[in-house]
Amino acid sequence: MVDATAVPPDRGGVGRYVDELLPALLAEGADLAVVVQAHDLSHYRALLPGVDLLAAPAAAARPAVRFAWEQTGLPALVRRSGADVLHSPHYTMPLAVGVPVVTTLHDATFFTHPDVHLTVKRTFFRTWTRVSLRRARRCVTPSAATRDELVRVAGARADRIDVAHLGVDPRRFHVPTDAERAAVREHLGLSGRYVAFLGTLEPRKNAAALVRGWVRAVAGTDDPPALVLAGGRGWDDEIEHAAAEVPAELTLLRPGYLPLDLLSGLLGDAELVAYPSSGEGFGLPVLEAMACGAPVLTTRRLSLPEVGGDAVAYTEPDHAAIATALRELLGSPGRRAELGAAARKRAAQFDWRACAQAHLRSYASAAGS
Template identity: 55%
Template sequence: MPRVLIDAAAVPADRGALIRYVDGLVAGLDRAGADVAVVCQRSEAERYRSLAPSAHVIAGPVAITNRAARLAWEQTGLPLLARKAGADVIHAPYYSIPLGSGLPTVVTVHDATWFTEPDEHRPRASFFRSATRTAVRHARRVIVPSKATRDELVRVLAADPTRVDVAYHGVDLTQFHPPSEEEIRRAALRCGLHGQPYVAFLGALDPRKNVPNLVRGFASAVKTLERPPALVIGGGGMHDDDVDAACREVEATVKVVRPGYLGASDLPGFLGGALVVAFPSRGEGFGLPVLEAMACGAPVLTTQRSSLPEVGGDAVAYTEPDADSIAAALGQLLAAPARRRRLREAGLARAREFTWDASAEAHLSSYQRAIE
């Protein structure tokens, strides 16, 4: 069996969707009996040894915690390390690749919105556009998490579709599960809700997540309710001034809670305890928050943009991304508890179709194609 070296040192350590992708993939490859070496930041080494007991885990040099140093090391130190580790193929899971490794290289391109929605990514768009162009041109195989992303790469970069492999993400059902009453109570306490029902959003606050329109749509949907729920905007990452402006626009009777970053143990209770999880994104490469919310038994409202219908299928409700459409769709869901129950049941069944074991098998096939 060929040995694959996964460059986990490149992945942001913010516990967001990208690192959950690498965690799920590495664990799935380990369960599949794959011959895997993982290079990572020193602070992450023990965690990867726990995730993948059979993998060869390599702690990278201290200097690669600095982004510029890591990018330079990727071109020089990573190829040397790969050869020393006896790798047959290198997998770069985060856009950029080593160009002179002499080994087949596979890259994961998570989405094409750097090109299709450039204004939604300021100020990082130019770097990622350049890295993606280079990776798509030089990698032996390109892995994408959805057919929509594959089609966009072919359209905007003229990528060779015969070199692009679709490998859907999975969901860890031990981490994301229908919560107990205690998990719901603890998450509500963390958010300062004191028993008030709520609509949840979870994710980074970058512009394409469309949180300002969610705030405006939510305020419109609940303004006539005698006992309106709160809107809880969970997650860390980028700061969006437009979100602040939207929150200032709403009436004082509309409660918007911003608890910031939520720990992994809070997520099942936060998502599964919500009346609705709203994720009205303008575009996603996959849409892991939608899948994770379904796995927690939450009724989900999202958009039909890019990959999101591939993930949600018929198990979620859909809206257009403008504030008026969000208000109408959210208002209908809040007024229909029976429909929310049906979405919970459909979402749980849908989530079970996406596994990291299946994703690992798709990755293994891509690695083998790269070698051949």
């Protein structure tokens, strides 16, 4: 059984992971039962035809209620279903469920970068990471870097953690067609060149430094590219200060969350995609941009080199270094083309089938141990 009740409405982050993993598990022959939010029933009926879907109470759409229900109502569903293993895909797990539990721990930045998380969130996820490391039969991380950091900072045992790299769906993330390019430009109201960023605007993503680096790189140049910061609004107050400093002659767009069908156009039509994060558990936007043939600029922090390898350009996360790297890439079409071709080739190594197979091995190990 997989508990999908932690999936957020915007399908970002854990939502993308769960929504891609479940069909891949089904394609590999897994015998699935999935617990979902009541408002997600129609979504998962279409995504997982024939799969046994169980709905949490409607009140569990509220995070506090969902967490309480996870400890009380979910174990009863698991017992009635006859499941051999429960997969809890977002840090927390029921403590008294009666079957082995596999828990996904997405990153270690609550320990390694505490200043980029709200205090309540940092405390909650640190606590539950430690609980899951101690109580779950197996834990899954999306990268070896995250596993290694959990061993270093949270006392995890490496032999109880399985690495399952995330994947990318080429049907959704690919070199965009002319129609896809036109659709995203119409949506954004853009006609000229642009640099793209995709991710929640929170301190860890370092978007404020990107804004300041972009201003420094393009101000005073002929035909300066716009900067598009796509993604949900987080709690990063510094982004507002950085945005207020942007000169009037430059274009900064913050369109918010974009539908999935616009993302290939956004990423693949950009001059380059910049993702100067200070730390990631995996870095799915980097992989998705690579699959779209975009030249990518990111950092060497935590898992990002594990994803990008030699197929992306790297920068330090401060705005001066970002400015230098942006200036060099924007001034070198040949280098961008080289990176884009290498990125597509490397992205093809990451697929959801392999991710599902790694999870199935974790489930089997949990059930048999």
